[in-house]
Amino acid sequence: MTEQGASPVVRLAGVGKTFGAATAPVVALADINLEIGRGEFVSLIGPSGCGKSTLLRLIGDLTEATGGTVEVNGKPARQARLDRDYGMVFQSPVLFEWRTVEDNVRLPLELFGHDRASQAQRAQEMLDLVGLTDFAKRHPYELSGGMQQRVAIARALAFSPSLLLMDEPFGALDEMTRERMNSEVLSIWQRTGITVVFVTHSIPEAVFLSSRVAVMSARPGRVTKVVDVDLPRPRGLETRESPRYFNLITEVREALRGSDGGSSEATLASPERTAAEGGIG
């Protein structure tokens, strides 16, 4: 899916992030080098504390790198944020409970000064895209967790960004809903051609969705291995049952185990966001 030779959407060079006072620094990330090309679907996976969420936030300029450079679309991350180059989906939907579903999707369009008519049209299109057309006038509390997350995705795509950042968006959902959401995300990705950076703690999810999986280690966070996922597309139920899928899962799992001395399975079972991983600023 990568266009060879085209400039990368995301470029991380020697990126590091250290938290805390000078006396007791916490090195969350050290020397991250990664390039993500146009239209790729890249997952970041690793044990708790490996800094994957922090890395995502660095890309989105929600926190600043203490070392190295972060470039999005050839610009510094901060400029990309101000230029609204990306949309973000968090672990919880973060919908405004006082707004209807439709108005939630319109939020970024209102902020960016689009006129009312195009706001309404765009919101409608997005809700169609995620299959929630009938729920436009409802309030978030009337929707299930999975549906709310779909609204969040619709909102993130509303202004047609070139990059989509997703931070464990399906972590709070049950397995079946999650698998369904995975298929939906893939179908949206295919229809829009957007570039996706996806943080997850689920190996099957990472392998199923991605073109590449970046495996990270903890303390300090590094990218230890990048696994090319060469499963054919479009991917569906058959993919989940193919031998190549299981091989890739094993490959990722072993890369994870190698990266933190064998305790990865235990930590992956419980998604935790430690202060280092999810720290704000």
Added chain:
Amino acid sequence: MQALRRNIPALLILVAILVGLEVFVRSANVKAFIFPAPTAVWAALVSNWNGGYNIFPAARATLTEAAGGLVLGTALGLIVAFSVSRFPRSRDTILPLAVAINAIPIVAFAPIANNWFGILSPFSKMAVAASLVFFPIMINVLRGLTDVDPSALELMRSYGASPGAVTRRLRIPNALPYFLTGLKVATTLSLIGAVVGEYFGGLTDTLGRVVVGAASALRFDITWSAILVVALVGMGMYLVAVAVERVLIPWHPSVRGDQPA
């Protein structure tokens, strides 16, 4: 229907108390000036409604004072809350300070208000009411403006939203439920402020003066009827606030009727 059935025990108690009081007072021949029967209280209310102690005009005057104080105190509370919210680091010093100041018995302000604005002026009572209303409004709105989901703030940051946009589209709607909670408390307080202010002196045709006047004349049937009216006015104001809440934030868990775990 469900709500009605749930409230039957309470209604029964009310009826029982009223009936019991009536029977007790009549049979035990309790001297009326100590403890009037409910029927006597009702009679006193009716006969003093527009004559005698003028309970209806008094109620109107007191309600005006309470409402005026409510508006004034709310306006001041909003202004201060918005001002403090612009300096987020000040919040942690200001808030405990405000709570400590709130511990000052505002009743101490009543004599001063009477002296400043004139003992017979409704404004002196409005001032007392406003001083009681100010804190719950200010504290609640400040909380609502600053207790925002950090993820929501991140979301707005990801949009490159200006602080003004964040205030307008996130902080203010977020603060609305908090404000309404404060408002519900404030309605009762505004009435207390007005009545207590009147206790320290005021026009004769105000509920506080009726209570004091009737009590010192040992007309306890009238005293109780005035108190009853105060209670009803208080409940009325509170219910208006609840109705406003229902209209403004129907989506809020507390309003849409979710049972807590």
Added chain:
Amino acid sequence: MQRSPDRPPRRLVRRVVSFVVFIVAVLVAWEAFKLLAGDSIFVDHQKVWDPPLKVWLASDVNLPHVWMIWNRTMAPLTSGADQSLGGYLVSQAVFTMRESLTGFAIGGVLGIALATLFVHFRLIERAFVPYVVASQTIPIIALAPLIMFFTGHNASSVIIIATYLCFFPVTIAMLRGLRSYAASRRSILWKLRFPASLPYLFTALKITATASIVGAIVGEGPGGMQEGLGRALMFFSQQYAISPEKLWASIFVTAGLGILFYLAVVAAEQVVLRGRSQAAFG
């Protein structure tokens, strides 16, 4: 923004300092206001300063100079008296405090008992809780003069008023607190339920501390008692035109009493809820 949590002593010091700063700021603002918009200042019958504006609120009658209030407080209560005004006010404050504290304590115990009863017997709860809740919307203070007339102009009446004001908030807070720990009704679990309800209890106590003083003052003042801060407030209010400093001194003492009582409850809360960091307004 990761902020390292302030250790309690540092936070306490910061709060005390900010409070003191606030007091000083208020006094400075007070005098500054008078300097700008009050009455002219004379020293030895010579006009020393003429304020540029004239706001009625800043006149020497409405807003006496801070040092005038202080001087009057230190001066004898009445000419020839042994006790200073300050001494008198403190003794009245003690008197009021005794009533408030009694009402506060009885009201608190009553509230806890009532909540316990309600939690155990759902039928009783359903019969009475609507009144408990409704009473929050009724200005109970309306009953104060009545109670004073019923039961006599003495301290016991005031205690009744204070108690009445104190037990409803405690009942409601305890109801929520006891229930915050979902458990069946076995008595062993009281070991868990009561401690769990303590934070809620203290939230209510911080309110009833002030309420008990308000109740006491309203009982004393309009209720016509011969002693107490309420009486002092009423009495000096009548003398305001002649000597406004006396009323202001009484107000400051009353404010001080309220704050002291409140801080005592906060301190008790810190001791009892050791370590459980409680937001000051929580």
